[in-house]
Amino acid sequence: MAQHRARKTTGSQQDALGGWVFLALILGLLLAGIPRRVKAEPNRIEVLQGEAQIKRKGEEAYLPVFQWQEINPGDELLPSEGAVVKVRCGDRERKLKRVSVGVPSGLGTICPKSDRNRDARGKERIFLDLLRGEFSYETALVEEELLLRWSAVSGAESYRVWLARGNEVVWQQVVQDTQILYQGAALEPGIRYRLVVVTEDIPPTVVYELGLKLLTPGQRVTVDKEIAAIEELEAAATARAVMLADYLMTRLGSLEPGAYLAAIDPLENLGQDTKAAVVHRLLGDIYVRLGWMAEAEVRYRQALRLGIRTRNLEEKARAQEGLAHVYAARRDLTQSQRWLEDALENYQLAGDGNRADFVGRSLARLNSLVGGS
Secondary structure, eight states, rough: HHHHHHHHHHHHHHHHHHHHHHHHHHHHHHHHHHHHOOOOOEEEEEEEEEEEEEEEEOOOOEEOOTTOOOOOOOOOOOOOOEEEEEEESTTTTEEEOOOOSSOOBBBBHTTTTTOOOOTTTOSOOHHHHHHTTTTOOOOESSSSEEEEEEETTTOOEEEEEEEETTTTTEEEESSSSSSEOOSSOOOTTEEEEEEEEESSSSSEEEEEEEEEEEHHHHHHHHHHHHHHHHHHSSSHHHHHHHHHHHHHIIIIGGGGOOHHHHHHHHHTOOOOOOOHHHHHHHHHHHHHHOOOOHHHHHHHHHHHHHHHHHTTTTHHHHHHHHHHHOOOOOOOOOHHHHHHHHHHHHHHTTHHHOHHHHHHHHHHHHHHHHHHH
């Protein structure tokens, strides 16, 4: 009898376990059907004629507004009499909406269809990953034609470039340049490849690695549709280039690695002399994510000069934060610390408390490393 009771108890436990496994399976299937939350594209001031002010969420003071400035939930815009202020909404329709003059307006009024969901992963941790040497340089590919690029290495005159799938090298070439058009076998969608660049004429050293993944046919249909919609909008070239970068880096980047290579050409085609600080800063952000630190520094410094010239505190702060990323990647912690301190000060002066808090936490982490070194 005792043995029989033991067998009954064991059977009950197995039934219970089986029930939990079944429930877990059903729950997993249900969750799989729920769309993953994506990060909304920024709502930006695209047209600014005359004067306007902005009060950031949680702040008390109104400060001057600048073209291409991001408008977030909880912010208030206040155009002066006679001013024309238009915001490009970050929802799927991307409409250009005029802001009423003389009364404070928030996103609920300006862009009522703006996405309320936020990236489920929380804020980016790129700075801390760069500090730890753990940041993965990778990009999604929208097109099969692939121009491979990397930063020049002092003393190197040629490079051996190869593309690997797992441990298998599928293509390699020696070049006397810092770029080459990939002409190997067609890449398979959804498969991760790895670009590796090694110095050829000085002691062989791996100088660059980048993960690559071609979007699946279904993903490419969606992305091509979004790109076409942006290109068809009645907007200036700068506006379209910024919108493309916002989509490819932000909304798409919430589900896949951002399509950073695809975002480059529209911004670079605006030229080095463009007076829009946001263009140089966005290119700096892209270059950092691709591991092109020398190129990123050039663009961030140009954005910083333009921010200083126009007294745009937010763009100054973003450029300084970007330079902190560059120096963190180079393991120059003292310079990184200096740039983060400058960024923190300018975010505070610009009334951007959320970004100031985020940078402050990064700075605290960096200070602990510098102090312990």
